[in-house]
Amino acid sequence: MAMPPVLALTTGEPAGIGPELAVMLAAGAPAAGTPDRRVVAVGDPGLLAERAAMTGHAVEPVECRPDEPLPPPMAGQLPVWPVPLRAPSRPGVLDPRNADYVLETLDVAVRACRDSRAAGMVTAPLHKGVILEAGHAGFTGHTEYLRDACGVDEVVMLLATGQALHAREASWAGGPHLRVALATTHLPLREVSAAITPERLERILTILAADLKRWFGVASPRIAVCGLNPHAGEGGHLGREELEVITPTLERLRNEGLTLDGPLPADTLFTPRHLAGVDAVLAMYHDQGLPVLKYAGFGRAANITLGLPLVRTSVDHGTALDLAGSGRADLGSLQVAVALAAEMAQRA
Known part of the structure; x- marks a missing residue:
């Protein structure tokens, strides 16, 4: 045995x-x-x-x-x-x-x-x-x-509520079961925009998709991606990071086979309609995604480091x-x- x-x-x-x-x-x-x-x-x-x-x-x-x-x-x-x-x-x-x-x-x-x-x-x-x-x-x-x-070179911080530890239980169809990964972790807010680069997003999303398969048994991960700015930039009127960095990177990765939604406004992404069938959300910074996850399952969630050899x-x-x-x-x-x-x- x-x-x-x-x-x-x-x-x-x-x-x-x-x-x-x-x-x-x-x-x-x-x-x-x-x-x-x-x-x-x-x-x-x-x-x-x-x-x-x-x-x-x-x-x-x-x-x-x-x-x-x-x-x-x-x-x-x-x-x-x-x-x-x-x-x-x-x-x-x-x-x-x-x-x-x-x-x-x-x-x-x-x-x-x-x-x-x-x-x-x-x-x-x-x-x-x-x-x-x-x-x-x-x-x-x-x-x-x-x-x-x-x-x-790169790791990804992922938090998951206790109910979202298995392959398809991240859906909100039965309640707030959620996985949230971070594009940046412990950075001052004023430094986040400069840290959101095409190279970083590509590394983070590639690791996230691969480790959802490896550790969670998700055969074809679907990832929803937050915008950085309010209303995901409002077509460039509230910030251009979505137009110049996030959207082109997501389009390139979609062409390489990743299933990605977004960039979506963070204030509406965390709702049942947008989260249905989503395996993980990528937030752009620490306090964009983690307050929602901790509201959904504080004290019954875990932090996972993806991209490590252990x-x-x-x-x-x-x-x-x-x-x-x-x-x-x-x-x-x-x-x-x-x-x-x-x-x-x-x-x-």
Whole structure:
């Protein structure tokens, strides 16, 4: 009988809710494990033990080596690939000294995936500001860090609600089941227009179409593309990016076989009529598409990085410093991210 895939769960910002989410996930797992995956945390075992005690979960972190098999699953145990904190951590209190700890957990998980010791990685939230404060200039988030760590030129951030994880369930016919990809990610709004180039759009749409086939089983992906400007530029009166960049690029890619709708005004694209039969939406910038997706399924959605040579999913929320240590964190998004990573790993 084939062993379920091992998923590496990085525990994120130590002052946030990531460590207790890992504990909560282990506390809810049956003694025999789950049939489709095994999860190993990547982080500081002492931190996980402290957070388990603080939040009232009877979970024991068990240190393991990444180059050795995981111990048999047992109720109340959480296998951990240990990475030591650089400084003591308190819930809700950021400390730049632990920025390198957070990045090391990512490096450990990436190496495990690249060496086939893990079938995929799932990431708890980190805090971009404290990593920048620690001197890691130019850090913009998990997505770009993993792109560089894996040595690829382009990746795509895709968020999917929990109901839209399978091939044709992205249709709004039965409700707001949605996948939204981003042409640009963590950029200031004033820089977005210059970043929307024919070359970028071609790379993003090519990856998105290929990985909808690869990871989601969509044989012929149909992608709806947002315009950049209000009313998709109103024929050039509200901006010319649609006329000069987006539309010509979409036409060229249609001629190469991609099924693309748009560019469409974002304020009407996210309606049942336009989303019927659509497998994913490409938004031009972060806050054009993600507010709609999070309204449709916040806490029950996952973040997926497409274009990597490995499986990576993440939660749809931040570090929630105000909830850290309280035991009130919502496990829902992490459960979706883990389930999706296991599904993707089975397709690899």
